[in-house]
Amino acid sequence: MRPGHRARASRGRLSPLTTITLVVLAVAVSAVAGGFAYFLPAAATALQETGVAVTVASPSPVATTLFSPSPSPSPSAASQGAFTVLLLGSDDDSKFSADHVLTQSMILVRVIPATKEVTMLSIPRDLYVHLSTGGSGKIDGAYSYGSAGAAIATVEQDFGVHVDDYIWVGLLGLIKVIDAIGGIDIVTSNPVMDDYYPSDVYSSDPYGFQRVAVLAGPQHLDGIHAMQYVRSRHSDLQSDYGRSKRQQQVLQAIRAKAKQLAPSDVPALATAIGGELKTSIGLDRVARLVPLAASFDNPDAIHQVLLLPPYARSGAPGGSLTPNWNLILPLVHQYFP
Amino acid sequence: MMSKFLLAVGLAAVMAVTGVSSYVYLGSRQSKVVAPPQKPTAATPRAQAFMLPGTIYLAQSGALYSFSAGRFHQLTPEVGWTQPALYPDGNYLLAVKRSAFFSDVYVLTLYGGVYNQLTNNAAAPRNAWDTGANAWSFYPRLSADERTLWMSYDGPKYVGANYYDVDMAVWAVTPGAPIRSGRAWTVANSYTGGDMQPVPVPGGIIYTKYTYDENGNRTGQLWFTSRAGSPGRALTSTDASCAQAALSPDGGSIAMICTYQKQVSYLTIASWNGSSLGALRTMISNQLVAQPAWAPDGSGIAYLAPGGPAAPFQLWFLPKNAYNPPAPPPVPTPSPTPGGPHNGPLPSPTPPAAPVAPVVKPIQVTFNLGFDATSPLAWLG
Numbered sequence: 001m002r003p004g005h006r007a008r009a010s011r012g013r014l015s016p017l018t019t020i021t022l023v024v025l026a027v028a029v030s031a032v033a034g035g036f037a038y039f040l041p042a043a044a045t046a047l048q049e050t051g052v053a054v055t056v057a058s059p060s061p062v063a064t065t066l067f068s069p070s071p072s073p074s075p076s077a078a079s080q081g082a083f084t085v086l087l088l089g090s091d092d093d094s095k096f097s098a099d100h101v102l103t104q105s106m107i108l109v110r111v112i113p114a115t116k117e118v119t120m121l122s123i124p125r126d127l128y129v130h131l132s133t134g135g136s137g138k139i140d141g142a143y144s145y146g147s148a149g150a151a152i153a154t155v156e157q158d159f160g161v162h163v164d165d166y167i168w169v170g171l172l173g174l175i176k177v178i179d180a181i182g183g184i185d186i187v188t189s190n191p192v193m194d195d196y197y198p199s200d201v202y203s204s205d206p207y208g209f210q211r212v213a214v215l216a217g218p219q220h221l222d223g224i225h226a227m228q229y230v231r232s233r234h235s236d237l238q239s240d241y242g243r244s245k246r247q248q249q250v251l252q253a254i255r256a257k258a259k260q261l262a263p264s265d266v267p268a269l270a271t272a273i274g275g276e277l278k279t280s281i282g283l284d285r286v287a288r289l290v291p292l293a294a295s296f297d298n299p300d301a302i303h304q305v306l307l308l309p310p311y312a313r314s315g316a317p318g319g320s321l322t323p324n325w326n327l328i329l330p331l332v333h334q335y336f337p
Numbered sequence: 338m339m340s341k342f343l344l345a346v347g348l349a350a351v352m353a354v355t356g357v358s359s360y361v362y363l364g365s366r367q368s369k370v371v372a373p374p375q376k377p378t379a380a381t382p383r384a385q386a387f388m389l390p391g392t393i394y395l396a397q398s399g400a401l402y403s404f405s406a407g408r409f410h411q412l413t414p415e416v417g418w419t420q421p422a423l424y425p426d427g428n429y430l431l432a433v434k435r436s437a438f439f440s441d442v443y444v445l446t447l448y449g450g451v452y453n454q455l456t457n458n459a460a461a462p463r464n465a466w467d468t469g470a471n472a473w474s475f476y477p478r479l480s481a482d483e484r485t486l487w488m489s490y491d492g493p494k495y496v497g498a499n500y501y502d503v504d505m506a507v508w509a510v511t512p513g514a515p516i517r518s519g520r521a522w523t524v525a526n527s528y529t530g531g532d533m534q535p536v537p538v539p540g541g542i543i544y545t546k547y548t549y550d551e552n553g554n555r556t557g558q559l560w561f562t563s564r565a566g567s568p569g570r571a572l573t574s575t576d577a578s579c580a581q582a583a584l585s586p587d588g589g590s591i592a593m594i595c596t597y598q599k600q601v602s603y604l605t606i607a608s609w610n611g612s613s614l615g616a617l618r619t620m621i622s623n624q625l626v627a628q629p630a631w632a633p634d635g636s637g638i639a640y641l642a643p644g645g646p647a648a649p650f651q652l653w654f655l656p657k658n659a660y661n662p663p664a665p666p667p668v669p670t671p672s673p674t675p676g677g678p679h680n681g682p683l684p685s686p687t688p689p690a691a692p693v694a695p696v697v698k699p700i701q702v703t704f705n706l707g708f709d710a711t712s713p714l715a716w717l718g
Contacts, residue, residue, distance in 0.1 A: 182373070
């Protein structure tokens with residue numbers, strides 16, 4: 001071989017060390033790229049639906065004169081890292097314009113990581129309160145008038161609590177979440193029967209009715225039947241209160257099932273709930289809260305609070321409930337200092 | 338020394354394979370808890386699975402299955418079938434076919450063929466606009482003489498009543514006769530869901546009555562009544578919250594589940610003398626037990642329970658020795674040592690230590706299935 005040709009050939013080849021380095025680098029990069037592609041849908045959903053900015057309106061003048069302004073978290077609670085989240089569950093969106101839905105379920109959740117205690121306070125959706133947007137009405141209308149900010153401000157001004165974050169889930173969201181985690185195990189205390197249950201999910205007529213019969217006893221529920229269980233209230237003497245109890249049962253069942261999930265389940269879960277969940281909790285805090293939630297395994301440390309009579313009684317305008325603030329506020333402040 | 342071109346081609350191939358493999362590997366690491374249950378016919382029990390005597394009939398995803406000699410057979414398509422019960426002579430099955438708005442009781446052959454329809458609970462076409470004009474029939478059972486069909490029924494319904502309180506009562510009707518010729522045997526408590534799962538016993542029926550306790554909590558109780566319209570009497574307390582009674586083959590015991598108003602359910606057994614229950618004995622307290630059924634030969638109790646935490650329900654079997662251990666052998670009576678006169682107290686032989694009863698654990702019969710835990714098991718000997 002002529003000297004010039006040999007030199008050109010040498011420039012077109014790499015040493016073994018360089019070759020090995022390149023191969024290792026290529027394997028590493030492509031493995032990470034494969035993982036990135038796998039978790040991309042989850043990351044996109046997480047970025048889109050977490051950390052949603054919320055503007056909490058200042059309390060309405062009427063409310064301010066009646067109730068004390070929202071207190072700041074007490075130093076002792078803050079030192080323990082305690083926080084309060086408002087869970088909002090909405091009726092079928094198709095009956096309403098976007099983000100102007102009623103919140104059929106409102107649950108205040110107080111989490112104390114230091115003691116691993118959780119308190120869930122169900123707020124009756126028919127409670128007649130001063131709305132942060134002005135005037136009075138059922139508390140489930142607050143969200144429809146001013147989105148999550150109005151719902152938070154209403155709860156803060158009326159109950160005298162500080163809400164750190166909110167999580168909103170649509171009807172389809174709950175169904176999809178439960179289906180995505182493979183269903184939940186529940187012990188239904190009695191048959192839940194309803195001849196006039198709204199047929200507004202997967203239906204062309206959101207104002208139609210269907211019959212529901214969720215039979216009693218231990219059972220594995222899929223999303224649609226779990227939704228029927230938590231949503232039906234016609235055949236419950238305790239009406240919305242009974243429904244609140246069932247909602248808390250299902251929340252705990254979801255938590256129990258979520259503890260069994262693996263990180264690889266996250267993309268499918270994110271795809272399922274896409275568009276059906278919004279939260280002000282940032283992605284970084286979600287990442288910290290997931291292992292925290294899994295460590296809460298003492299059922300005795302989960303307190304369930306319902307505002308049953310005499311905390312609220314029927315007879316207010318439009319079938320709403322009149323709150324007895326003299327009883328409610330001390331109870332609330334006991335659990336939500 | 339490798340040429341740059343060949344290296345580039347090789348690296349591209351390696352990167353493609355590694356990237357795809359990484360994606361596929363992560364997908365394969367999804368937990369099994371989110372996987373849907375398999376069809377029973379697709380997942381027969383493991384070879385070493387415990388062999389149950391006779392044939393068990395059960396429901397999954399709207400289809401009825403028989404389970405015999407370790408193999409499942411699908412009897413019906415997945416169109417709402419549930420709650421199988423055997424004719425007392427063992428020649429036919431009763432079962433419920435449930436649709437979105439009503440459910441009816443049918444007679445099926447043991448191979449799943451429809452033999453007869455016993456109820457007509459769909460609203461008349463002219464009333465179809467009113468969902469409340471339909472009715473449910475659940476938990477059918479036949480009397481020992483096969484002349485009375487017992488079931489939970491929420492009729493008769495009044496068109497346009499818009500009545501929100503839907504409570505099931507236990508009805509008795511001649512099989513195949515119109516429901517208007519039947520009689521309500523029980524009076525359900527309002528806004529509770531009513532009376533469910535009747536079990537014919539000599540002299541009457543045992544059923545589950547749902548009620549509100551003194552604290553306003555809804556709970557279940559076993560009741561016994563001996564005649565139509567009689568209030569009967571409670572067999573268990575509201576605190577115990579028991580349901581899903583099953584009579585043993587010898588008629589002397591009742592198996593049931595009790596939840597104690599919590600998100601648990603214990604397999605519980607009590608003696609039955611024809612009118613009252615003995616003390617409740619908890620046999621299983623660490624599983625979410627549902628629908629206990631006695632083996633016809635008395636060898637144990639089958640039931641449904643999750644195969645893991647928060648998982649779908651599988652078939653389990655509790656051998657008889659777990660709740661009725663064999664009597665220990667008699668302890669020999671000490672006798673004096675032979676050999677003539679003896680001063681002082683007589684030495685007594687050391688009695689052998691009482692044998693330690695082996696702990697009999699329940700046996701998981703199926704895996705990865707998802708049986709309907711609100712549907713009783715029917716077990717043919």
